[in-house]
Amino acid sequence: MKQKQVTCKDVMHHVCESLGEDLNSSKCAAIKAHLDECSGCQNYFKSVEATIDFYRKYNVEPNEETHNRLMSFLGLNESE
Amino acid sequence: MDEQKLILEAQAGNNKALAELVKRYEKTVYSFAFKICRNPDKAENTMQETFMSMVKSLKQFDGKSKLSTWLYRITANHCLMEYRKKKREFVSFDDDDALISESSIADWDSIPSLSIENKELKKILDEAIQKLSPEYRIVFLLRDVEGLSTEETGKITELSVPAVKSRLHRARAFLREEISQTVKR
Numbered sequence: 001m002k003q004k005q006v007t008c009k010d011v012m013h014h015v016c017e018s019l020g021e022d023l024n025s026s027k028c029a030a031i032k033a034h035l036d037e038c039s040g041c042q043n044y045f046k047s048v049e050a051t052i053d054f055y056r057k058y059n060v061e062p063n064e065e066t067h068n069r070l071m072s073f074l075g076l077n078e079s080e
Numbered sequence: 081m082d083e084q085k086l087i088l089e090a091q092a093g094n095n096k097a098l099a100e101l102v103k104r105y106e107k108t109v110y111s112f113a114f115k116i117c118r119n120p121d122k123a124e125n126t127m128q129e130t131f132m133s134m135v136k137s138l139k140q141f142d143g144k145s146k147l148s149t150w151l152y153r154i155t156a157n158h159c160l161m162e163y164r165k166k167k168r169e170f171v172s173f174d175d176d177d178a179l180i181s182e183s184s185i186a187d188w189d190s191i192p193s194l195s196i197e198n199k200e201l202k203k204i205l206d207e208a209i210q211k212l213s214p215e216y217r218i219v220f221l222l223r224d225v226e227g228l229s230t231e232e233t234g235k236i237t238e239l240s241v242p243a244v245k246s247r248l249h250r251a252r253a254f255l256r257e258e259i260s261q262t263v264k265r
Binding site: 012013017018019043046047048052054055056057058059060061062066067070071073074076 | 095098099102103106107110111114115120123124127128131132135188196201202205209220221224225245246248249250252253255256259260
């Protein structure tokens with residue numbers, strides 16, 4: 001991996017810290033330049049994105065019984 | 081009916097409006113509770129307690145924040161209380177550098193192709209996030225999974241923006257590393 005002014009560790013910390021933020025500082029420009037050229041850091045960036053994406057997609061919803069128990073618990077039965 | 085009108089009606093004692101509010105947020109609250117505790121029974125219990133708190137204190141809700149923000153806060157606090165009772169131990173973050181391992185970077189090529197319907201992957205995700213303390217877990221879930229802003233996440237968790245960012249950074253790096261290590265085994 002490339003070791004210029006910005007190291008791969010710097011990039012990885014930055015990816016974890018600032019993913020999803022809109023950043024325009026000079027440090028960000030250096031990070032972006034490093035990312036453009038370093039395949040290891042690109043993979044790291046993608047893997048952090050994939051981690052977040054997995055947790056986003058792993059979803060559960062209450063079923064009808066759960067819903068009915070909730071309304072009953074709150075005394076808000078729809079038949080009333 | 082728009083939400084503000086529903087809240088006013090519910091505050092005035094209209095049970096139909098209250099039931100409608102519960103229905104609108106039921107999925108959000110259940111799903112968020114499940115994501116924190118990774119257990120359907122605990123998620124159901126948390127959802128019931130969250131809405132019971134809402135019913136009891138809706139009259140005090142002044143509308144300055146969004147109802148969803150208020151519900152996220154009640155859900156998060158309920159989960160935190162439950163975890164504090166159990167005094168479980170979680171991963172500690174004494175060394176941020178240890179969270180980042182350059183050696184495992186290249187091993188992710190096959191991972192993104194895994195489907196979230198894969199039971200083994202679900203187990204890996206459950207186990208990884210349960211090692212994180214709920215304080216870190218909640219920040220990661222609010223910001224990255226529920227898609228709230230850093231500022232909203234800070235309001236819900238009563239943390240400063242830098243503290244939210246710090247917890248998020250550690251949670252992201254830790255989860256990525258855990259998944260990477262588990263898949264490698």
